[in-house]
Amino acid sequence: MSASGTKTKRDFLKLSDFSRDELFRLLDRATELAKLRREDRSPRTLTGKTVALVFEKASTRTRLSFEAAVSELGGHPMNVDTQTSQMSRGEPLADTARVVSRYAHAVLFRTFSSERLHTFANAATSPVINGLSDDAHPIQLLADVQTLREHFGSVEGRLVSFVGDGSSNMARSFLEAASLFGFKLRLVCPEAFSPPAAEVDAAITTIERDPKAAARGADVVVTDVWTSMGQEKEVAERLRAFAGFTVDATMMRTAKPEAVVLHCLPAHRGEEITADVLDGPQSLVWDEAENRMHTAKALLEALIIA
Ligand code: CP
Ligand code: NVA
Numbered sequence: 001m002s003a004s005g006t007k008t009k010r011d012f013l014k015l016s017d018f019s020r021d022e023l024f025r026l027l028d029r030a031t032e033l034a035k036l037r038r039e040d041r042s043p044r045t046l047t048g049k050t051v052a053l054v055f056e057k058a059s060t061r062t063r064l065s066f067e068a069a070v071s072e073l074g075g076h077p078m079n080v081d082t083q084t085s086q087m088s089r090g091e092p093l094a095d096t097a098r099v100v101s102r103y104a105h106a107v108l109f110r111t112f113s114s115e116r117l118h119t120f121a122n123a124a125t126s127p128v129i130n131g132l133s134d135d136a137h138p139i140q141l142l143a144d145v146q147t148l149r150e151h152f153g154s155v156e157g158r159l160v161s162f163v164g165d166g167s168s169n170m171a172r173s174f175l176e177a178a179s180l181f182g183f184k185l186r187l188v189c190p191e192a193f194s195p196p197a198a199e200v201d202a203a204i205t206t207i208e209r210d211p212k213a214a215a216r217g218a219d220v221v222v223t224d225v226w227t228s229m230g231q232e233k234e235v236a237e238r239l240r241a242f243a244g245f246t247v248d249a250t251m252m253r254t255a256k257p258e259a260v261v262l263h264c265l266p267a268h269r270g271e272e273i274t275a276d277v278l279d280g281p282q283s284l285v286w287d288e289a290e291n292r293m294h295t296a297k298a299l300l301e302a303l304i305i306a
Helices: 020-038 061-072 093-103 114-123 138-152 169-181 232-241 285-304
Strands: 050-055 076-081 106-110 128-130 159-163 184-188 205-208 220-223 260-263
Touching: 020 138, 020 169, 020 285, 050 061, 050 093, 061 076, 061 106, 061 285, 076 093, 093 106, 093 114, 106 114, 106 285, 114 128, 128 138, 138 169, 138 260, 138 285, 159 169, 169 184, 260 285
Parallel strands: 050 076, 050 106, 106 128, 159 184, 159 220, 184 205, 220 260
Antiparallel strands: none
């Protein structure tokens, strides 16, 4: 029997693993948990529960927000990384997943390919959360949408412009989020860095190439690094390909006057975004980073105790 008992386990590998209603309920709970924390009344809903955090790539926000989330709800976070575990010496991923599941009531896994993520999730007997893979970053989108809902009241019908690497995990999770949460998405990227066509819902998403028109009329402008983790060898080629796609004050002047800026962080000031925009009054990035913790709490409750 797994640490999670005999219940059928449920994973969160992509946003659409939850229904639209479940996602909205999760975000409502995240906002409630944020309020309770401000009042120093965080509930102890994870008392006696252990959550493993397994990283094959670097992390600051994901690791710390989940550690804080688990601790504040009364549970125990357990960190595992490739360097300090037998994963570095080639222990099969599926064996690691099986063993970790015997100790932990849920497991967050940050990895490379979708295949690795699914190998891990299929072998695990506790719920697995995608902590970022090459093709998706669903937990970041929970925080991003929570941030927009708190700022605007609702995201439905808003125009979100994602500028940069349209083939990245963040762009691809924004594609999923647009359908589920009901906002319009404009993806502005060079042709060679487009998302897979099958992931684009033409009813709500437009793909555009001209960065000069990227932010026109947008409510939200989002960007992310041009070189994601694992793509370091492509830095020079990517710097050339994305020239002109920097989110800067000139671009922001074409957005709605009340437009806001998101970036999942870490950011490269002077590349995908200028310092004045990232650190300026339209930027919500610090709230967005904080909301990683509130949404992590709501997600863990939904997977472990619901
Ligand atoms: N945004 C995000 O996932 O940050 P980390 O890589 O620091 O976890
Ligand atoms: N696209 C980035 C996101 C980092 C949080 C990466 O995968 O490196």
